Amino acid sequence: MANETMRAVRFHDYGPPSVLVVDTVDRPAPKAGEVLIRIRFAGVNPIDWKLRAGLVQRYIPTTLPATPGLDVAGTVETIGDGVTGFSVGDKVFGRGAATYAEFAVAPVATIAHIPDGVSFEQAATLHVGGVTAWLAVFDSAHLEAGQRLLVQGGAGGVGSIAVQLGRWKGAYVIATASTANVDFVRSIGADEVIDYTAVNVEDAVHDVDAVVDTVGGEVIAHSWSVLKPGGILVTVVGTADAETAAARGVRAEAVGHPVETRPILEQLGTLVASGDLNPEIQQVFPLEEAAQAQAASETGHGRGRILLKVAD
Numbered sequence: 001m002a003n004e005t006m007r008a009v010r011f012h013d014y015g016p017p018s019v020l021v022v023d024t025v026d027r028p029a030p031k032a033g034e035v036l037i038r039i040r041f042a043g044v045n046p047i048d049w050k051l052r053a054g055l056v057q058r059y060i061p062t063t064l065p066a067t068p069g070l071d072v073a074g075t076v077e078t079i080g081d082g083v084t085g086f087s088v089g090d091k092v093f094g095r096g097a098a099t100y101a102e103f104a105v106a107p108v109a110t111i112a113h114i115p116d117g118v119s120f121e122q123a124a125t126l127h128v129g130g131v132t133a134w135l136a137v138f139d140s141a142h143l144e145a146g147q148r149l150l151v152q153g154g155a156g157g158v159g160s161i162a163v164q165l166g167r168w169k170g171a172y173v174i175a176t177a178s179t180a181n182v183d184f185v186r187s188i189g190a191d192e193v194i195d196y197t198a199v200n201v202e203d204a205v206h207d208v209d210a211v212v213d214t215v216g217g218e219v220i221a222h223s224w225s226v227l228k229p230g231g232i233l234v235t236v237v238g239t240a241d242a243e244t245a246a247a248r249g250v251r252a253e254a255v256g257h258p259v260e261t262r263p264i265l266e267q268l269g270t271l272v273a274s275g276d277l278n279p280e281i282q283q284v285f286p287l288e289e290a291a292q293a294q295a296a297s298e299t300g301h302g303r304g305r306i307l308l309k310v311a312d
């Protein structure tokens with residue numbers, strides 16, 4: 001019997017967004033511990049265009065042609081050996097592999113059921129942005145009610161969720177954004193928004209318990225002085241220098257991802273269902289316009305998450 005096929009976005013060479021094309025390929029088959037997902041929406045994340053541009057091959061070995069994509073929301077199509085707790089037709093979300101396609105496999109350790117009241121669109125924003133924000137705010141920074149949090153890059157896919165998690169926890173949330181995103185970041189619950197294009201953040205912010213950095217580079221260099229003694233800087237972009245931190249009497253950590261993320265996904269899903277977390281969707285592109293979607297992500301000035309709509 002001939003293999004079943006599907007449409008998948010692929011790049012045959014590293015390069016600009018125009019290297020992305022839609023090919024017809026074999027559908028993947030789930031291995032033990034995996035499911036095959038019929039995709040409704042795929043999230044478009046910065047790591048996807050970094051992969052396409054050939055910037056992260058050292059960390060993510062890639063064989064060409066390759067299909068980008070991690071974030072996924074859809075329904076279970078088939079189930080691999082040993083999978084329990086998921087049935088064909090279940091609505092699921094989380095992290096799969098090569099999700100810019102009609103179907104993708106995902107380990108059951110990195111997916112969860114979509115709760116009632118949560119849309120496929122909302123769910124597709126939640127692994128890369130939501131789990132990363134959760135890990136930074138809670139697993140690394142151990143944020144508590146009443147503490148002061150600074151989110152560097154409060155408008156982005158990670159930052160906009162970090163702001164909302166901080167507010168939900170009862171922290172005092174300060175966030176940075178460019179002028180066009182100030183009102184948006186205030187609307188999602190930041191107590192203070194600093195327009196970093198007009199104000200020097202180090203002059204405006206002080207005595208925070210935790211910085212969650214989603215920008216990296218110079219922004220990290222200008223984040224140390226806003227921390228209280230003993231405070232922590234958590235970055236989701238590369239590494240933070242532990243020696244610099246120690247010299248300043250603070251701590252530094254880079255966010256790390258556990259193998260199993262389902263417990264975090266379930267908590268995020270519950271927060272979206274209850275209205276405590278509102279994932280912002282910047283723009284939805286059809287699968288065929290993955291190149292335009294990645295070009296939009298590549299500007300680095302997004303508001304929430306960009307999605308690919310794969311099927312109705």
Ligand SMILES: NC(=O)c1ccc[n+]([C@@H]2O[C@H](COP(=O)([O-])OP(=O)(O)OC[C@H]3O[C@@H](n4cnc5c(N)ncnc54)[C@H](OP(=O)(O)O)[C@@H]3O)[C@@H](O)[C@H]2O)c1
Pocket residue numbers: 045046047128129132152153154155156157158159176177178179181196214215219236237238255257297300301302303304305
């Ligand atoms: N380690 C991990 O597991 C992990 C997971 C997810 C993401 N990441 C990385 O984290 C970064 C952010 O991801 P994302 O999905 O949130 O990206 P995104 O949606 O593109 O958001 C980036 C945000 O950064 C803001 N920004 C840019 N320059 C800034 C500056 N100088 N000061 C303050 N804010 C600034 C932009 O807002 P304005 O337009 O307001 O400037 C934009 O909203 C990416 O590099 C991504 O690869 C890492």
